[in-house]
Amino acid sequence: AKKKSSIKGLDGAVEAPDTKNLRVKLVLLGDSGVGKSCIVLRFVRGQFDAASKVTIGASFLSQTVALQDGTTVKFEIWDTAGQERYASLAPLYYRGASAATVVYDITSAESFQKARFWVKELQKHASAGIVIALVGNKSDLEDKREVPFEEAQAFAEQNQMALFIETSAKTADNINELFTNIAKKLPVKPAAPAA
Numbered sequence: 001a002k003k004k005s006s007i008k009g010l011d012g013a014v015e016a017p018d019t020k021n022l023r024v025k026l027v028l029l030g031d032s033g034v035g036k037s038c039i040v041l042r043f044v045r046g047q048f049d050a051a052s053k054v055t056i057g058a059s060f061l062s063q064t065v066a067l068q069d070g071t072t073v074k075f076e077i078w079d080t081a082g083q084e085r086y087a088s089l090a091p092l093y094y095r096g097a098s099a100a101t102v103v104y105d106i107t108s109a110e111s112f113q114k115a116r117f118w119v120k121e122l123q124k125h126a127s128a129g130i131v132i133a134l135v136g137n138k139s140d141l142e143d144k145r146e147v148p149f150e151e152a153q154a155f156a157e158q159n160q161m162a163l164f165i166e167t168s169a170k171t172a173d174n175i176n177e178l179f180t181n182i183a184k185k186l187p188v189k190p191a192a193p194a195a
């Protein structure tokens with residue numbers, strides 16, 4: 001049987017690891033202009049405002065998701081701050097990340113081609129168990145669609161990605177669902193009750 005690890009606190013009490021309140025570093029990947037910053041601003045602030053993009057910059061924004069089983073997941077969301085223009089991102093960007101979203105724009109076949117590159121980058125630099133979501137953003141622009149839903153879905157399956165979803169940061173469609181679904185796919189879960 002697996003032995004439960006425990007840590008003795010100073011007062012002698014046994015402290016169980018906190019599996020109910022998770023903190024998760026999530027990194028955004030994808031070409032410039034696909035809507036990464038807008039997705040974060042929509043999720044964290046409930047706004048669609050390209051002008052507020054400059055406020056993100058060097059650091060990260062955080063937002064907590066509460067799941068029905070009582071788990072809370074606090075996402076620390078790292079935006080590229082434009083670094084994706086320089087082909088590669090610093091290894092520091094990936095360090096400690098347990099979730100990633102690879103974003104493309106459904107109206108740009110080129111941005112979808114680049115998603116393949118970003119998935120390879122993740123496989124090279126990120127830790128093995130990372131939960132990866134493929135995100136087709138700008139779903140409100142259906143009339144300009146260049147990337148078929150089925151093609152992206154097949155790509156996500158071939159690459160064993162945890163999730164594929166189409167979103168619109170503009171209309172807020174599927175934005176909360178994106179993060180909630182990632183939260184549900186995280187490997188760390190509260191211990192199941194003994195059978």
Ligand code: GDP
Nearest residue numbers: 031032033034035036037038050138168169170
């Ligand atoms: P980033 O470079 O990937 O961070 O992209 P931004 O978040 O700066 O967005 C790039 C452009 O796409 C901006 O002009 C946004 O207004 C626009 N945009 C972002 N998300 C959406 C969306 O869901 N629908 C539409 N129609 N435009 C969007």
